[in-house]
Amino acid sequence: MREKTSPSSGAVPWLVRPSARSWHCAPAPAEVRKFHASLPGYTPTPLTELPPLAEELELGRVFVKDESARLGLPAFKVLGASWAVHLALAARTRGPVTLVCATDGNHGRAVARLARLHDRRAHVFVPQDIHPDTAAAIAGEGAAVTRVPGPYEEAVRRADEAARAPDAVLIQDTAWEGYETIPGWIVQGYSTLCAETDEQVAAAGAAAPGLVAVPVGVGSLAQAVVTHYRSRTTTPGPALLSVEPESAACLLASLARDAPVDVGTGETTMAGLNCGTLSSTAWPVLRAGLDAAVTVTDTDSARASRDLAALGVSSGPCGAAALAGVRALLTGDGAGERRERLGLGPDSVAVLLSTEGMAANPHSLP
Template identity: 70%
Template sequence: MTPVEPPVEPRLSWYARPAARAWTTAPAPVGVRAFHAALPEYAPTPLTELPSLAAELGVGRVFVKDESARLGLPAFKALGASWAVHRVLAGRADDERVELVTATDGNHGRAVARVARRLGHGAHVFVSGGVHPGAAAAIEGEGARVTRVDGDYDEVVRLAAAAAREPGTVLVQDTAWPGYEEVPRLIVEGYSTLFAEVDEQVAAAGAGTPDLVAVPVGVGSLAQAAVTHYRSRPAGRRPAALLAVEPTAAAPGLASLTEGAPVTVPTAETTMAGLNCGTLSSLAWPCLRDGLDAATAVTDAQSAAAARDLAALGVSAGPCGAASLAGARAALTGQGAAARRATLGADETATVVLLSTEGAAANPYSAA
């Protein structure tokens, strides 16, 4: 009988910056959480403890921040879109109607379309070629005009920015470039509500403060919000280690951190469609460079396995959301894990938070 070869483990891509937790920055502005709390759909999303994952990862406690139902949508993006649109449109006449324009790999575009519909504005959403037709249809279902582009995310962003030069339009993009940073900054501020909830929920569970937070990364805006929150040092909060997780098919963060300068990378198809970005936000880059403890990249297969395991434990996670667990597994287990765990301060007593940024319903790709 021919022996069966064991599966080959993918080579781990890894970057670490041991000095990251000594770096500090200014906190997000006050008022964001109160704005969200006043929205009729607002409720803190669940923080689910999963002891079996803590045992697997060799840490004290593991919590998953479940963003599968945020402000009526199956992903976290509405936090940033709602706050940014609120601030951008402040001071305009109530009867002044605009068209909100954006590019998307899925969830951000739907969030912008939902906010536009709720406020009585129009929306024009450009979607990249890798976006599943079901995700595009969901955006159209919010009343948006959808333009499909046969190109990658960077190309879609360029086309949306060009369209937003027309009178009566406002570009609501979650990535920044030189000369376009105000709205992306507001979107990052909007995400601060998520991390405020995490801290309150971890403390309420008797786990103190997070020791390690794993964050999926596309253009880097959510990771920027994580860095801003956990490096701003309010009284009584220890600096958490921050792990960025990207798809191997699109990992500009890992490439940029390794190079020490922003790098645009070619992208390939991935089930982690919402993370399929080749260029980091220019606003996010300095924060990620200085404030991230580590970065890694995971395969579609690793993400799919994580999504299946989370589903079995009662957490709905799409491929992007499951990337956090896949990244934590890559970092904390396997060959060379002792050094990586030391970098992250992830010992047997550590409290780990995995950000599951989208539910399974947010991404029509199968996790199987």
């Protein structure tokens, strides 16, 4: 069953799917976490409890997974890129290799950093509206940066073309027909974030989460989150909520139609979520195992970013979207019905995935 609530009479654009928690899948490989733990400088990112948010949202406990400093970079993307580059280079034992990708920021910087650490070249394609400081950060890692006259999807197309050279390999965090293996490795890499969260929630003496909120661009992180929680067969698991910019809500549109939908994207400060096409491998997992989807505005994410900063958590617009989405559902007109549909009560535990720090996104507001 699916239901979409229209954005009228104080309601919010959202969709809920009660059957999602009955779906199960295979887990990510256990060796991913072992690989990350072996990297120099690895340490789990903080899981910060924020009682003021629990009070505001009328929940038992609220935690924020803070990805503002992950392996020396200000976002979670290096988890997926490092695992994928490790496997890709292991398969290319001879000759020079150039790592190629498209990005709207954090993924490209992660690939560029890994290329430098592995003494390889990197070529990163970026959309025309990328912030100059973001492009400069990627170039500062030693990568060649090509600005494409078009949106993110055009940058992906150009990167794919460039990666057809014999000495190049495409390290892209979105999949399409015929290109699934490396994006699958990237999704596996994100599983470390989920495993850390489990351990940290337990260490805090909290009950298992009743709600996990994840920002969505092409859907790869959400795919990892759904895979992690729906690979458990002993418990129904938490409600899993996706959050997108209202100007780039390809997942919400796809769930509403029950088929992949490409959408035109507009301008948004949530640059890392400004994607109009879902990863082809993410879609079937999200269709089957995601409980709910919601969209938020730039104003919503900016407010959430400021509020998290005041509570000691550095979160850019993309990362703060998780809080903005939970606020949209759990406060205001109709909140009681939405809580009931998600199975949330006053003792429920929520985990918000803050995927980037303010330093990752020049659009962040003070």
